Amino acid sequence: MTLTGKENARDGEPLVLCLDTSTAVLAASVCRGGEALAARQSHAERNHAVRVVSDLKALLLEAGAQEIDAIAVGRGPGSYTGVRIGVSAAKTLAWAWDKPLVGLSSLEVLAMGAGPYLRGEKPASDDIAGAAGRPVWVVPIMDARRGQVYGARFETTDGADWRRLDDDGIRLVGEWGRSLAERAGEAGALLLFAGDIGPHAEAIGALPGAAALQLTMDAGEMGRLAAARLARGQVEDVHAFAPNYTQLTEAEVKLGGAGTEGQA
Amino acid sequence: MTIADQKDGGLLLAIETSCDETSAAVVRGGREVLSNIVSSQIETHRRFGGVVPEIASRKHVESITMIVQEALSEAGVSRRDIDAIAVTQGPGLIGALLVGVVAAKALALALDVPLIGTHHIAGHIYANRLVGEIVYPALALVVSGGHTELVLLPEEGVFRIVGRTRDDAVGEAYDKVARALAFPYPGGPHVDKLARESGEEVVLPRAWLEEGSYDFSFSGLKSAVLAEINRTKMKGLDPSFGGLARGFQNSVVDVVTTKAMRAAAEFGARQLLLCGGVAANQGIRERLAALCREAGLPMLVPPMSLCSDNAAMIGAAADLKWRRGQFSTLDLAAAAQVSLEEWSVTDNVRNVL
């Protein structure tokens, strides 16, 4: 698909091709600012590499996008292979089209999926609805096995404005959850775990005052995040752009924590 | 009309990421290499004593677009000049292949040009077409760190596997023996050198396998080297590393070249193609050249830069499909194992044009 024409940034809002492949869901969208013109979620973990480019092509056609203004991608954490697929596709497209690339935390994208519930656009459970007016700590989680999760923490009061409180990292859900629950209680905030709840439902259920929202990765909110980054000029160096794995490889750990760039 | 583009000497951008080299090349008309950038990760993997797949994949992502851009710059062409994209589909390390395949598909979409998924071994074989004319039927001896195969090409673009290793690839056996002889990774070239310099030889067995077989087996030979080292040490003596290197090399060279020459004769090959990273091995190269001279069989071997993994060879092989209009879809899947025979061209060029 050749993108020609110069109708970018109609209505002053950038047209962004959004993609996240860090989880079992291949999530993609074409957004104009906060509005998703076309979006899809394919549930085929083993097929991300097969489907990713044809899915993007179909989305561009569906959205009638002649020329996009930027590409946004979830850079992880999540499945190493999955994240590489999204990042490889996104940086190559950005380079080939000569468009800015916005790298987003996949956990932040996942957390933003709670936005429509907090804003009352999607039906929410009583705990979430009852939190209106109070700060909500949204804790996006992805299962990382052995009782661990990839997680982060964001604070919002209206589901539209967000503030990051904790960096992306890999954590033991039990310990981390207890400390979060304690601090949320002191801060008067609702502690809301969002994402891959299933494997950790028991651990979360044992935390006083914690709520859970089962979410799969959705690119519908990515445009909102990407537009904000673009407006602030926060774009990536396309060639150097790489996933955020949050962890060294096993081989590096065994060798004593040397980075992939080598020590010598 | 993409087939017409090719006839006019169209530009193919090729990508190869099957193992630990990130490579991109621009090839005109399937024969002329305008650029062939290879970014080796060998320094990264050396301290792990071998290629770590996860690290190889990470490195590919970090360098892919830069390498592609360098290939275009060195060729003196722009993105818009590219007429088709070729990429190694397999075989190789799946995580590493995925990066190249996804990038290639993204390029095919962005530049609106056809995509050609290409077999890595076909690439090694057709590296020869970048240096000479291939005469059919031809017999190819593919020797590398991951492969040891005898492939018959009855006609252009058609592959028939005549023999293959049943265990280790030649290059793998060399690296394992190198480790036993205390050489750092990758040690194959050290063993080759030591073997040629050594004044003595510890004679080791040859694995001919069953009568008439063109298959190979090198794990027994590697074990024989290890056993000999242990036996000598048990006697409180120092093993002769030079003698072992020479004995190992002679066994490998004997079996590989004898089988290649026998297959060439049986299948009426008019040319012998030596290729793959281990084609740099002087022992194999010299003996095969001598045997071919004796038999009056022309032998082709690409220069070193085209023997080890590189994208230009992928472009050379992809050209077979481009000329026949046989393209891949954007749903092309990378695969750790892909059949070379099934990758053969399915149609004669005359039927298409």
Ligand SMILES: [Zn+2]
């Ligand atoms: Zn190879």
